[in-house]
Amino acid sequence: MQLPVVLLGLVIALLIGFIFHIFREGGGLRLLMYLGLSILGFALGQWVSITGGWRLYLLGALDIGLGVIGSILLLAGGDWFSRIKPKNESGV
Numbered sequence: 001m002q003l004p005v006v007l008l009g010l011v012i013a014l015l016i017g018f019i020f021h022i023f024r025e026g027g028g029l030r031l032l033m034y035l036g037l038s039i040l041g042f043a044l045g046q047w048v049s050i051t052g053g054w055r056l057y058l059l060g061a062l063d064i065g066l067g068v069i070g071s072i073l074l075l076a077g078g079d080w081f082s083r084i085k086p087k088n089e090s091g092v
Helices: 003-024 028-052 065-082
Strands: none
Touching: 003 028, 003 065, 028 065
């Protein structure tokens, strides 16, 4: 992929991460987590598009559709896992 395609994908992924952060609320560390998960999810969506041959919404060489779906799925899963609280019960 060329640099402009990578930069456009990065901008879209970061925008999705920011919007998710606004809806779910949280501090600075959650923002960093959401941005990282969004970038990773968008990249995984691109990888599925390239290797699987699936195309949802192409903009040049960038499959925005599968990238957004991958980003949202990874954001939702990461948010769910990060909000699980351990039990403070002793088994003894």
